[in-house]
Amino acid sequence: MTIEKVIEVYKGFEKIYEAPIVIISEILCIIILISFIIHLIKDRKSFSFLGSIIRGFFLVFILSIMSFLFVTIVEYDFSMSENQWEENYVTPYINSLPEQKYNVKDFSQLLNENKGIYSIYLDSLTKPTWVSVEVLDDDGKYKEITVQTIFKKESIDTPYLTYKKIEKDISNKYNANVFYETVLHIPKEYKILVPSN
Numbered sequence: 001m002t003i004e005k006v007i008e009v010y011k012g013f014e015k016i017y018e019a020p021i022v023i024i025s026e027i028l029c030i031i032i033l034i035s036f037i038i039h040l041i042k043d044r045k046s047f048s049f050l051g052s053i054i055r056g057f058f059l060v061f062i063l064s065i066m067s068f069l070f071v072t073i074v075e076y077d078f079s080m081s082e083n084q085w086e087e088n089y090v091t092p093y094i095n096s097l098p099e100q101k102y103n104v105k106d107f108s109q110l111l112n113e114n115k116g117i118y119s120i121y122l123d124s125l126t127k128p129t130w131v132s133v134e135v136l137d138d139d140g141k142y143k144e145i146t147v148q149t150i151f152k153k154e155s156i157d158t159p160y161l162t163y164k165k166i167e168k169d170i171s172n173k174y175n176a177n178v179f180y181e182t183v184l185h186i187p188k189e190y191k192i193l194v195p196s197n
Contacts, residue, residue: 001093007170013085014171019076026069033062090170091122094180097164102135104159105142107184109192116146119163119182120174126150129192131184133161149182151192159186 040055047055080088110130119128128148137143149161163179186192 001089001096003093003166003168003170006089006093007168009080009085009089010171013080013082015076019073019078022069022072026066026073029062029066029069033059033066036062090174094122094164094166097166097180099162099164099181102133102137102161102163104161104184105134105136107131107133107159107186110146117148118178119148120178120180121150122181128182133184135161147179147182149184152183152185153188153190154185156185156187159184159190161185 036055036059040059108131110132114130116130121128128150130146131149132144132146133149134142134144147161147163161182161184163182165179166174166176169175
C-alpha cells in the first residue's frame with residue numbers, strides 16, 4: 001500500500017461531503033425545468049421567433065446543468081465510510097511503515113501539558129501520556145522534545161523511543177506533523193505515573 005493510493009481514496013471519499021449540495025442543486029434544476037415546461041405549454045401561442053430562440057437556449061442551458069450534476073452524483077462513491085477507509089487503507093499503510101528510533105538520555109512525565117508532537121494510535125483505546133524526552137538526534141546532539149507516548153517496560157538498560165512517521169499529509173487528522181504508534185521503551189525498574197483519564 002502506497003501513500004498515493006491512500007490519498008487518492010481519501011480524496012474520492014472526501015467528495016461525498018459535497019453530495020448534499022449537489023443533490024439539492026439537481027432537485028432545484030428539476031423544479032425549474034418543470035416550471036419552464038409548464039410555462040412553455042401554457043404560453044406557446046404567444047411566443048415570437050426571438051422569444052422561442054431565447055427559451056430554447058434556456059432549455060439547453062438547464063439540461064446541461066442537470067446533466068453535469070447527474071454525472072457528478074453518479075461519480076460519488078457512497079459505498080465507503082470514514083471508518084472503512086481508516087480500516088482498509090490507513091491502518092495497513094501505517095502498519096507497513098518502518099519504525100524509527102530515538103535513543104533517550106532522560107525523560108519526565110508532564111501532567112498538565114498538551115503541546116508538542118501528537119501521537120496517533122491505530123487502537124483507539126490507547127491513552128498516551130505527554131512526556132518531555134531528551135533524545136539523541138541524527139547529528140549526534142541531544143535535543144528535548146515533548147511528545148505523546150505510551151510506556152513499555154522491558155529488560156533493557158537504557159530507554160529509547162520508537163515511532164512511525166508519514167512523509168506527506170493524507171488528511172487533516174493523518175499528517176506529517178504527528179507520530180504514529182509512539183512507544184517509550186523503559187527499563188523494568190523505572191517508575192511511571194498511570195494517566196487517570
